[in-house]
Amino acid sequence: MYGKAFAAVVAASIITITTLIGGANAQDAKPVQGGTLNIGYLSDTKTLDPITSAQWTERQTLFLIFDTLIDVNPDFSLKPALAESWNFENDDKRIVLHLRNGVKFHDGTPFNAEAVKWNLETRLDPAVNSTQRSQLAPVIENVEAVDEHTVAINLKQPYPPLLAQLADRAGLMVSPTAAKTYGADIGSHPVGTGPFKFKEWVRGNHITLERNPDFWEKGMPYLDGITFNDIPSNVVGVQRMMIGELDYIGQLTPLDTRLAEASPDIGLVPATGGNWHSLQWRWDTAPFDNPKFREALAHAINRDRMNTILWAGKAQISSGITPAGLWWTPKDLVEYDYNPDKARKLLAEAGIKPGTSITLAAPSGDPLRRLAELAKEDFDAIGLNVQLAPVPMSEYYAKTVAGEIKFTPMRWTQRSDPDGLIQYLFASKGTANSTGYKNAEVDKWIEEARVTADLEVRKDLYNKIQRQISADLPYLPIGFASEFSAVHSSVHGFIPMPDLITRFRYMWKRAN
Known part of the structure; x- marks a missing residue:
């Protein structure tokens, strides 16, 4: 049965993590109530509506205002959230969710089966343009409110990744009443069931959340409030931590520390x-539609030098999009060694003349800007003339998706199922396919992998997919960064997560 098979998939995908617990986040102390957690982050937030959310930093805030139907542990295994349990029927083509009783949205609207049905059907509605539609629509036939606290999701075929998706943005539950009240402006007035309620958003400065006194999990949250403070760089953020203005900053490089x-x-x-760091280009647009040109750039990049400068040599250099240790990570990808002479030869074969100018976006946030600067040096060294185009961190991804940026550094975090990132980025109709990549065989394999519960079959398909992607080069992989979180000594309860989304809901503060 699919339920058992999916459990096997989850068990096989467990990442072994070592949580280094020190004075700044000791776990042996008893939590206390009160205080405001001040977070510093390089914001690219555009909306606080999870149904249309696409930006990275939005997820940090969304996971506080909203609850998911299903949650994940630090090893990517699944655990109950708004759905207390679930089971499979009809040859695994029907998933039945048993919902938590007594939960209300921040506006007083009851959380029930009808609310879940509305949330999922809204994501499936083409007119809404949800960022999750491309993942859900091909597999969900319909959604039933069986009774007040039971929801059935009828599938077109078995779909192993769905539970993992319901633990991410697709499972964040929005108040239907608030959506009707605010309409298109719901992204500025988010209403969920989560431990914190939205209070204020001053764009370009801060987002403030306050404690939800009616949160369903007894005794939670510990904090009175959380404020997300926009910072121009991690260095500035650390300086603000040192004078007591901030309590937490994530994604610091070794240089930042x-x-x-x-x-x-x-x-x-x-x-x-x-984070997986890479360079991406418009694969379907000149000159990047030339395979020899893409290959030349791949051989021009000195990944070891980037690793030394950006991550103190501690990053995991990779030719693929998934790190070592996951069950879906292949070992036989196409390798592009650092070879400037070969790169120059390939440029000539591609018909690219010396001095040809190309524009590379340089996002303001670290380390993407540094990555762009180092890439320019490597590309200039093989005879190109790279023009760095500064772009605000808050705008670069939206401009990339819109096609305004053709060549840019990029970073992504892992999902608890391979479909969550591979379909999203590399299916020709994937929501985040901002490269224009299209390969009929890859599309076919992605669809096959989505509907089978056999782990070995899925593994073989994802290996083929990633081998083909590494040959086609819609992205130029760099590797997986060495990153740190800076946590003030007064802050407790911090546990690193493999998807890099900090679960601030579990943190608390104590005066030193």
Whole structure:
């Protein structure tokens, strides 16, 4: 049965993590109530509506205002959330969710089966343009409200990744009443069931959340409020931590940590697996539609030098999109060694003349800007003339999706099922396919992998998919960053997550 098969998939995908617990986030102390957690982050937030959300930093805030139907543990295994349990019927083509009783949205609207049905059907509606529609629509036949606290999702075929998706953005439940009240402006007035309620958003400055006194999980949350503060760089953020203005900053590079190490009040916790960094281009647009040109750029990049400069040599250099240790990570990808002479030869074969100018976006946030600067040096060294185009961190991804940016550094985090990222980025109709990549065989394999519950079959398909992607080069992989979270000594309850989305709901503060 699919239920057992899916459990096997989850068990096989467990990432072994070592949580380094020190003074800044000791777990042996008893939590206390009160206080405001001040977070510093490089914001690219556009909306706080999870149904249309696409930006990275939005997820940090969304996971506080909203609850998912299903949650994940630090090893990517699944656990109950708004759905207390689930089971499979009809040869695994029907998933029945048993919902938690007594939960209400922040506006007083009852959370029930009708609310879940509305949330999923809204995501499936083509007119809504949900970022999750491309993942859900091909597999969900319909959604039934069986009774007040039971929902049935009828599938077109068995779909192993669905439960993992319901633990991410697709499972964040929005108040139907609030959506009707605010309409297109719901992204500025988010209403969920989560531990914190939306209070204020001053764009370009901060987002403020306050404690939900009616949260369904007894005794939670501990904090009175959380404020997300926009910072121009991690270095500035650490400086603000040192004078007591901030309590937490994530995704610091080893270079960023040097200043933090000088403060006895700041603890550094390594990530369980860093962001996947790469360079992406419009694969279907000249000159990037030329395979020899793409290959030339791949051989021009000195990944080891980037690793040394950006991540103190501690990153995991990779030719693929998934890190070592996951069941879906292949070992026989196409390798592009650092070979400037071969790169120059390939440029000539591609008909690219010396001095040809190309534009590379340089997002303002670290380390993407640094990555762009280092890439320019490598590309200039083989005879190209790379023009760096500065772009605000808050705008670069939206401009990339819109096709305004043709060549840019990019970073992504892992999902708890391979379909969550591979379909999203590399299916020709994937929501986040901003490269224009299209390969009929890859599309076919992605669809086959989505509907089978046989782990070995899925593994073989994902290996083929990734081998083909590494040959086609819609992205130029760099590797998986070495990253740290800076946590003030007054903050407790921080546990690193493999998807790099910090679960601030479990954190608390104590005066030193």
